[in-house]
Amino acid sequence: MTTTTTVPDRGRLLRRLRRNPLAVVSFVVLTLAVLVAVLSPWLAPYAPEATDFGRTFTPPGTPGHPLGTDDLGRDVLSRIMLGMRASLTVGVLAVATALVIGVPLGLAAGYFRACDAVISRLADLMLAFPFLILAVGLAAIRGASLANAAVAIGIAQIPGIIRVVRSDTLRLKSLDFVAASVVDGAGDLWILRRHVLPNATSVVLVQATVAIPAAILGEAVLSFLGLGIQPPDPSLGTMLATAQQFAARAPWSAILPGLAIMLLALAFNVFGDSLRDALDPKGSTR
Amino acid sequence: MRGYLFTRAWQSLLTLFLATAVVFLGIRALPGDPALALAGEDRSPEALAAIRAEYGLDQSVFVQFGRFAWNAVRGDLGTSTRTGVEVTAMLGTALPVTIELALLAILLATVLGVGAGTVAAVRRGRPAEWLANGLALIGLSVPHFWLGLVAILYLSVSTGLFPASGFVPFLDDPVANLHHIVLPVVILGTGLSAVIMRQTRSSMLDALGTDYVRTAKAKGLRPRAVIGRHALRNSLIVVVTIVGLQLGALISGAVVTEQIFGLPGFGKMTIDAVFQRDYPVIQAVVLVTATAYIGINFLVDLLYSLIDPRIRVGGAAA
Numbered sequence: 117m118t119t120t121t122t123v124p125d126r127g128r129l130l131r132r133l134r135r136n137p138l139a140v141v142s143f144v145v146l147t148l149a150v151l152v153a154v155l156s157p158w159l160a161p162y163a164p165e166a167t168d169f170g171r172t173f174t175p176p177g178t179p180g181h182p183l184g185t186d187d188l189g190r191d192v193l194s195r196i197m198l199g200m201r202a203s204l205t206v207g208v209l210a211v212a213t214a215l216v217i218g219v220p221l222g223l224a225a226g227y228f229r230a231c232d233a234v235i236s237r238l239a240d241l242m243l244a245f246p247f248l249i250l251a252v253g254l255a256a257i258r259g260a261s262l263a264n265a266a267v268a269i270g271i272a273q274i275p276g277i278i279r280v281v282r283s284d285t286l287r288l289k290s291l292d293f294v295a296a297s298v299v300d301g302a303g304d305l306w307i308l309r310r311h312v313l314p315n316a317t318s319v320v321l322v323q324a325t326v327a328i329p330a331a332i333l334g335e336a337v338l339s340f341l342g343l344g345i346q347p348p349d350p351s352l353g354t355m356l357a358t359a360q361q362f363a364a365r366a367p368w369s370a371i372l373p374g375l376a377i378m379l380l381a382l383a384f385n386v387f388g389d390s391l392r393d394a395l396d397p398k399g400s401t402r
Numbered sequence: 403m404r405g406y407l408f409t410r411a412w413q414s415l416l417t418l419f420l421a422t423a424v425v426f427l428g429i430r431a432l433p434g435d436p437a438l439a440l441a442g443e444d445r446s447p448e449a450l451a452a453i454r455a456e457y458g459l460d461q462s463v464f465v466q467f468g469r470f471a472w473n474a475v476r477g478d479l480g481t482s483t484r485t486g487v488e489v490t491a492m493l494g495t496a497l498p499v500t501i502e503l504a505l506l507a508i509l510l511a512t513v514l515g516v517g518a519g520t521v522a523a524v525r526r527g528r529p530a531e532w533l534a535n536g537l538a539l540i541g542l543s544v545p546h547f548w549l550g551l552v553a554i555l556y557l558s559v560s561t562g563l564f565p566a567s568g569f570v571p572f573l574d575d576p577v578a579n580l581h582h583i584v585l586p587v588v589i590l591g592t593g594l595s596a597v598i599m600r601q602t603r604s605s606m607l608d609a610l611g612t613d614y615v616r617t618a619k620a621k622g623l624r625p626r627a628v629i630g631r632h633a634l635r636n637s638l639i640v641v642v643t644i645v646g647l648q649l650g651a652l653i654s655g656a657v658v659t660e661q662i663f664g665l666p667g668f669g670k671m672t673i674d675a676v677f678q679r680d681y682p683v684i685q686a687v688v689l690v691t692a693t694a695y696i697g698i699n700f701l702v703d704l705l706y707s708l709i710d711p712r713i714r715v716g717g718a719a720a
Contacts, residue, residue, distance in 0.1 A: 241417065243647055248654035249691060252676045253428060329543055336545045337658055341673065356548055360662075363555045370555060374548035381543035389539070 132394035139390030145383040153201040160194035164350040173366045186355075186369045187362050196376050199352040202345055203332045203380060206266045210331035211324050213270025214277050219320060221274070222281025223308055227289060236282065239275035247272035247334065255343040262351075265344035269334040273327050280323045284316045318395045325388030329381035336377050352377050414696040421692040422474075422685065426467050429684055457483065474689060480682035482675075489686045492671060497690070499569055499667035500656050502579075503586055508645065508652065510591030511598055516641060518595070519602025520634060523610060534599065541596030546655065550589045550662040557585065567664030586663045590655050594648055601644045605637035612636075638709050646702035649695060 133139045152159060161180075168189035176184040176192075183192040225235035251268035258264050288294060288311065297307050338344035339353025347354050352373040359370035437453045438445065454460040458469060473480065479489035522534035558566035564585050570578040609615060610633050618628045657669030664670075668687070675683035 243650065247650060248657050249672065249688070252673065253425070255676075257428065333543075333545050337547060337654075340547055341658065341661060342677075356545075356551065360551055363551060364559050367555055370548075370551050374545055374552065377548065378540075378544045381545075382539065385539050385543050 129394055133390060136390050136394070138386050139394070142383045142386035142390065145379070146387055149200060149380055149383060150204065152197055153204045156194075156197040156201045160191075160197045162191035162194040164190065164195045164198045165348045166190060173362070173369075175366075176368050176372075183372055184366070184368050186366065187358060192355075192369060192372060195350040195355060196352065196373055198350040199355055199373060200376055200380060202262065202349070202351045203335055203377065206262060206269065206335040206344075207328040207331040207384075209263070209266035210269035210273060210334070211327045213267055214273035214327060215320065215324060217270075218274040218277025219281050219313075219316075222278040223285050223312060223316075225278060226282040226285025227304065227308055227312065232282075235278060239278045242272075243275040248337070251334075251338055251343055255338075260338075260343045260346055262345045262349075265335055265338045266331075268338070269331045272334070273331065276327065277320070277323055280319050281316055284319045285312055288312050288315050322388060322392045322395065325384060325391055329384040329388075332377060332381050332384070410700065414700075417696060418689070418692050422471070422689055423467065425688040426470065426685060427463060429679075429681055430463055430466075470685060479686040479689070482680050482683050484675075484678050484680045484683075489682050492683065493668075493686060493690065496666060496668045496671045498571070499665055500660070500669060502572065503583060503590065503659065503665065503667060504652055504656055506583065506587040507590040507594060507655075508648075510587060511594035511648075512641075512645060514592065515595040515598025516602050516634075516638075519599040519641075520606055520629065522599070522603040523606035523633075524629060526607070534603070538596045538599045538603075541592060541599075546589055546593040547658045547662055549592075550585070550659060553585050553589060554662070569665050569667075583665075586659045586665060589662075590652075590659045593655055594651065597648065597651075598641060598644055602637060602641050605640040606633055609633040609637045635709065639706060642702055642705050642709065646699060649698050653691060653694075 133143075168185065170189065171178075171181070171185055172187055172189040174181050174185045174189075176182065178184060181191050181193070183196065185191055186195070221235050221239075224231040225239075226232070247268070250272060251265065254264050254268045294307060294311055297311060302310075335344055335351070336353035336356070339351040340357045342357065344353055345351035347358070355373040356370060359366070359373065363370040437450045437457075437459055451460070458466055461469075470480070477490065479493070481488050482492060485492075518534040518537070522531040525531050553564075554566045557563045565582050569582050572579040610629075615628060615632050618632045619625075623632075653669070656667065657672060659665070660667040660669040661673060668690070671683065672687045674680070675687060
C-alpha cells in the first residue's frame with residue numbers, strides 16, 4: 117500500500133529554503149565549519165599541542181600565527197580548528213544518543229496509551245533536573261572525557277526529543293491513512309515503522325538541528341569546568357578555561373574561542389529556524 | 403483541592419526519596435575510598451577502621467541510607483568530610499547567595515523576555531521584530547560563561563566599573579552587595595531571557611489571531627488594553643510553564659556563573675564537593691535541588707490558577 121502523507125515534498129522544501137537568504141547563509145557557514153572540522157588535522161598550520169616557549173602570547177596578525185599564540189606558545193588558529201572538531205563531535209554524538217533513546221520512547225508514548233503516563237512523567241522529571249548535576253555525577257563516576265560529556269548532554273536532551281516525537285505521533289495516529297492501515301489489519305509495530313516514523317522525520321530533524329548547538333554549548337561549559345575534554349586535547353571550552361587566567365594579558369585567547377563557539381551555534385540555530393519555517397505547512401514565519 | 407494536595411504530597415515525597423536514594427547509592431559506587439581520603443598521612447588499618455566507624459562507613463549501604471534519611475528529617479545533614487563544618491551551616495551561607503542570584507536573574511529574564519517577545523509579536527514584520535528575533539538567536543547561541551569572562555575582562559579588570567569576583571551579604575552592605583551581583587545577574591538573566599522571548603512571541607502571535615482579540619479590537623478597546631489584558635494575559639500560561647521548566651537551566655547556569663564570578667554560592671559548593679568527594683555535601687545538594695524543584699513546580703501550578711481562573715488546581719472544577 118502506498119499512502120501519500122503530510123510530508124512536504126523535497127523539491128518544495130528546497131525551493132523554500134533557497135528563497136530564504138538566512139537559510140542559505142547559515143547553510144554555507146555550516147558546510148564550511150563542518151569541512152574545517154573534518155579536515156582540521158590536515159588544514160591546521162601547526163600541531164595543536166606543539167608548544168613554542170620562545171613565542172608565547174604573540175598577538176593576532178603575527179606572521180605565521182594569524183590568530184596569535186597562547187600561554188605555551190601554541191597556535192590559536194590550529195587549536196580553534198581542532199576545538200571546533202571536538203565541539204561538533206560532541207554535538208553529533210550527544211544528539212545521536214538522545215535520538216536513539218528518545219525517538220522510540222516518544223513513539224511509544226504517543227502511540228500506546230498505556231506507556232504514555234509513565235514515559236511522559238519520566239520526561240517531565242528529567243526535563244527539570246539540572247543537567248550539570250547529571251554531568252558532574254557522570255564525570256565523577258566514569259571520569260571526565262569527551263565521550264562521557266557527550267553521553268551526559270545526550271541524556272539531558274532525551275526529554276525534549278520525547279515530547280516532540282510524542283506529540284507528532286499523537287497527531288499522525290488520528291489521520292485517515294493510519295486508520296486505513298489498522299483496518300487493513302496491519303500490526304502496531306508495522307504502522308509505527310512504516311507510517312508514523314517516516315512522517316515524524318521532519319519534526320525530529322528540526323529538533324535535532326536545535327539540539328546540536330545546545331550540545332555544543334554544553335560541551336563548552338563542561339570542558340570549561342574541567343568535566344569534559346581533558347587538556348592537552350584542544351577544546352574550545354578548555355581553551356577558555358586556560359585563557360581565563362591570562363585574559364588581561366592576552367585578551368584574544370579568551371575572545372576568539374568564544375566567538376568560534378557562537379558562530380557554530382548561531383549557524384545551527386538559524387538553519388534550524390529556517391528549516392522549521394520551510395516545513396511549516398501554513399508557510400508562516402513562526 | 404484536598405485530594406490534589408494529597409496526591410501532590412506523596413508524589414513529591416516519592417520524587418525526593420528516589421532522587422536521594424539514587425544519588426546515595428550512586429556515589430557509593432564511585433571508585434575511591436573516602437576513608438583513605440580522610441585519613442591523610444596516617445593510613446594504618448587501625449586509623450582507617452576508626453574513620454570508617456566514625457562516619458558509619460563500615461555499615462551496609464542500606465543502614466547508612468536509613469541513618470541519613472532519619473537525620474535529614476530531623477534537620478541534620480551531617481558534617482562535611484573535608485572541612486568538618488556542619489552541612490546545614492554551609493547551606494546557610496551558600497543558599498542565600500544563589501537564591502538572590504537566581505531570583506534577580508529570573509526577574510530580569512522574565513521582564514526582558516516577555517517585553518521583547520510581546521514587542522516582536524505586535525510589531526510583526528517590522529525592524530523591531532527582526533531586532534528582537536536576532537537578539538534572541540544570539541542569546542541562544544552565545545556561551546554565557548564566555549560573556550561573563552569578557553564582561554570581567556572589559557568591565558572589571560580594564561575599567562574597574564564592577565568588582566571581578568567576590569560577594570558581600572546584602573545585610574552587611576546592600577550597595578556593595580548589588581554592586582557585586584549586577585554582572586552575574588545580567589549574564590545569567592539574559593541567557594534565560596532568549597528562551598522566554600521566543601516562547602512569548604509565539605504564544606502572543608497565537609493569541610493575537612484569536613476571535614476574542616478581534617472582538618476586543620472591534621469594540622474599540624485601546625490597543626494597549628487589547629494587548630495587555632486580552633492577548634498577553636492569555637499567553638502568560640505558556641510563559642509561566644517555560645519559566646518553571648527553566649529551573650534546571652537556572653541551577654546549571656548558576657553553578658557556572660558562580661564559578662566565573664567567584665560567588666560563594668550553592669553552585670560553587672556543589673562543584674567543590676564533587677571534586678573533593680565530599681559525600682554528605684553532595685547528598686545535601688541533591689536533596690536541596692530536588693526540594694527546590696518540587697516546590698517551584700507547585701508554585702507554577704498555583705500561578706496557573708491565578709492567571710487563568712478557569713484552571714482549578716487539581717484539574718476538576720471546584
